[in-house]
Amino acid sequence: xxxxxxxxxxxxKKQGRVFLLLLAxxxxxxxxxxxxxxxxxxxLLTLIPMIPMIVLTNAFAYDELSKWNTYxxxxxxxxxxxxxARYLLTLLLTCIMALIPLFANLLFGSLSAETFAAIYAAFGxxxxxxxxxxxxxxxxxxxxxxxxxxxxxxxxTLGVFxxxxxxxxxxxxxxxxxxxxxxxxxxxxxxxxSYYISCKILENKNN
Amino acid sequence: xxxILTVSNLCKDYPSFHLQNVSFSVPGGSIVGFVGxxxxxxxxxxxxxxxxxxxxxGSVKIFGLDNIKDEQKIKEQIGVVFxxxxxxxxxxxxxxxxILRAVFxxxxxxLFDRYLNQFKLPKNKTIKEYSKGMKMKLSIxxxxxxxxxxxxxxxxxxxxxPVVRSEILDIFLDFIxxxxxxxxxxxHITGDLEKVADYVVFIHEGKIIFDRxxxxxxxxxxxxxxxxxxxxxxxxxxxxxxxxTDFGYEALVTDRDATQRKYAGLVVDPATIxxxxxxxxxxxxx
Numbered sequence: 130x131x132x133x134x135x136x137x138x139x140x141x142k143k144q145g146r147v148f149l150l151l152l153a154x155x156x157x158x159x160x161x162x163x164x165x166x167x168x169x170x171x172x173l174l175t176l177i178p179m180i181p182m183i184v185l186t187n188a189f190a191y192d193e194l195s196k197w198n199t200y201x202x203x204x205x206x207x208x209x210x211x212x213x214a215r216y217l218l219t220l221l222l223t224c225i226m227a228l229i230p231l232f233a234n235l236l237f238g239s240l241s242a243e244t245f246a247a248i249y250a251a252f253g254x255x256x257x258x259x260x261x262x263x264x265x266x267x268x269x270x271x272x273x274x275x276x277x278x279x280x281x282x283x284x285x286t287l288g289v290f291x292x293x294x295x296x297x298x299x300x301x302x303x304x305x306x307x308x309x310x311x312x313x314x315x316x317x318x319x320x321x322x323s324y325y326i327s328c329k330i331l332e333n334k335n336n
Numbered sequence: 337x338x339x340i341l342t343v344s345n346l347c348k349d350y351p352s353f354h355l356q357n358v359s360f361s362v363p364g365g366s367i368v369g370f371v372g373x374x375x376x377x378x379x380x381x382x383x384x385x386x387x388x389x390x391x392x393x394g395s396v397k398i399f400g401l402d403n404i405k406d407e408q409k410i411k412e413q414i415g416v417v418f419x420x421x422x423x424x425x426x427x428x429x430x431x432x433x434x435i436l437r438a439v440f441x442x443x444x445x446x447l448f449d450r451y452l453n454q455f456k457l458p459k460n461k462t463i464k465e466y467s468k469g470m471k472m473k474l475s476i477x478x479x480x481x482x483x484x485x486x487x488x489x490x491x492x493x494x495x496x497x498p499v500v501r502s503e504i505l506d507i508f509l510d511f512i513x514x515x516x517x518x519x520x521x522x523x524h525i526t527g528d529l530e531k532v533a534d535y536v537v538f539i540h541e542g543k544i545i546f547d548r549x550x551x552x553x554x555x556x557x558x559x560x561x562x563x564x565x566x567x568x569x570x571x572x573x574x575x576x577x578x579x580x581t582d583f584g585y586e587a588l589v590t591d592r593d594a595t596q597r598k599y600a601g602l603v604v605d606p607a608t609i610x611x612x613x614x615x616x617x618x619x620x621x622x
Contacts, residue, residue, distance in 0.1 A: 131438040132435045132436065132437070132438030132439035133435075133439075135434060135435055135438055136424075136435045139427065139431050139434065139435070140424060140426065140427075143426045191424055191426075194424075195421075195422050195423060195424050195425070196420075196422050197422055197424070199388065199418065199422060200416075200418065200422035200423075202386065202387075202388045203386055203388075203411060203414065203416040204411060204439050204440075205407075205408040205409070205410075205411035205412045205439070205440070206408070206411075206439070207407075207408070
């Protein structure tokens with residue numbers, strides 16, 4: 130499985146310069162326009178789910194292009210490990226992307242409970258989106274699943290819209306704390322379900 | 337010689353295609369050519385051997401082990417080359433070594449480097465800069481560098497020029513010098529098989545038509561060629577199959593010399609694997 134993860138990281142290394150340049154550009158842009166750490170954090174928060182999703186999509190697209198899975202199935206690895214490597218990549222990328230604003234805020238001494246909660250929420254959202262995407266990529270391939278991605282990204286917007294339309298009361302801080310506390314368990318269960326579905330899809334491919 | 341691979345009554349049912357009771361074996365120290373027209377069932381059989389798809393019934397034993405129960409153990413000792421390179425175009429040969437070193441316990445960097453030098457594969461170029469022949473050589477080097485005992489090749493020489501094909505065939509011949517090594521070589525370039533194969537397994541419409549030693553086919557089989565009048569005189573029990581051509585009839589016989597003796601005035605040419613395949617596929621028994 131290390132080999133599979135290494136393959137994705139090697140690919141990422143080749144593509145990584147673009148992401149680093151993009152990140153550097155935004156940070157320099159915000160810094161030179163007199164924006165504070167809060168603005169930079171906001172930017173970094175949006176990148177937490179965005180970068181892993183882009184990398185994941187590209188990794189699947191490249192695998193499809195080179196028919197990597199057909200080759201990888203000749204390795205002394207189970208299908209489960211083949212699938213697990215992709216989840217590991219997602220976790221690794223999301224952690225790295227979440228650590229950047231965390232360290233930036235620690236460096237500037239501006240890490241408040243709200244900022245930490247926001248970083249954690251973006252981290253959770255990233256994992257959740259990737260866990261939805263991975264089975265879709267296995268089932269439909271990247272071309273078709275990209276349309277599903279548009280729908281998935283639209284769902285939270287729709288949620289917020291209806292939330293406002295229904296004029297529901299904002300959740301209390303106790304409710305938010307409770308949601309944050311149970312979220313790791315929710316993410317874990319969601320991961321297990323997503324992983325199981327992905328394994329089943331791969332198992333039934335070509336059968 | 338002990339069999340490295342034994343396929344027994346392998347079946348796979350698709351709505352429009354059925355692989356039916358495919359059985360053959362690959363003895364140690366041999367190259368087995370697996371021939372058949374496109375869509376005959378070669379790749380399906382290979383994918384079933386590799387457990388890349390579920391079989392309907394039958395069994396596959398590799399090194400005496402079950403290909404499903406002992407899949408990981410078996411795959412440590414198998415090298416597979418498909419008809420195209422499945423490596424990402426952005427990678428270099430060194431990247432492939434880094435990945436496969438982590439995949440195979442027996443990966444040998446020195447051996448991989450030796451193959452790269454032998455095949456004149458540049459390490460500083462990305463795979464997308466390689467020619468088709470170079471990509472195929474890289475796939476073969478990667479398949480051999482973890483010191484497998486069984487090499488499975490699915491149309492690995494298709495689309496390559498004769499010089500590259502000849503180099504690759506030499507590698508296979510060298511590989512089987514060790515009696516514990518074998519090659520299963522699927523191809524529709526029958527000339528390659530005539531050069532290197534010890535046995536030929538012919539599959540047609542999902543069924544194994546024959547599994548014979550190559551020498552048997554080349555030295556014993558023949559093609560009887562005659563006009564319509566002469567053909568009426570030939571006992572049809574002496575013929576395997578026949579087909580009508582613009583010039584008369586071509587019929588496949590299993591004993592060239594005996595046929596020549598019996599029908600002294602008729603032409604009986606040696607049969608190539610191409611001839612055998614063609615008469616089986618295009619010909620009939622009536």
